[in-house]
Amino acid sequence: MGKGVIWATAEDLARNRGRVLSLYRQILRSLNSPDLPLNLAARLAKKAEARAIFMVASEERSLHNIDDLIDAAHYSLSLLRKGEIPKYIQ
Numbered sequence: 610m611g612k613g614v615i616w617a618t619a620e621d622l623a624r625n626r627g628r629v630l631s632l633y634r635q636i637l638r639s640l641n642s643p644d645l646p647l648n649l650a651a652r653l654a655k656k657a658e659a660r661a662i663f664m665v666a667s668e669e670r671s672l673h674n675i676d677d678l679i680d681a682a683h684y685s686l687s688l689l690r691k692g693e694i695p696k697y698i699q
Contacts, residue, residue: 617670625675632682633663636689644692655694 640647640655647655666678685695 615672617672617675621672621675625679628679629663629667629682632679632686633659635686636682639686639689642689642692645689645694647694 636659637656640652640659645652669675669678688695
């Protein structure tokens with residue numbers, strides 16, 4: 610990350626902003642995939658859950674937790690692209 614040893618500095622947060630927004634958009638787009646076995650209401654509910662997860666995670670200030678959240682988002686995105694629904698948003 611950056612200069613913060615344990616806690617994220619404003620510079621660290623600014624540096625991750627683009628990555629996080631990109632992951633957020635990709636996850637929302639992936640939830641629209643016809644490969645997922647979801648009807649319209651379920652898709653909207655999953656999108657709302659994903660938004661809530663990102664909103665809660667946006668308040669995180671620990672560098673290690675931020676890294677873990679980004680890794681979890683990458684993993685979830687890979688599952689969504691395979692047509693599977695990740696466990697934490699099932």
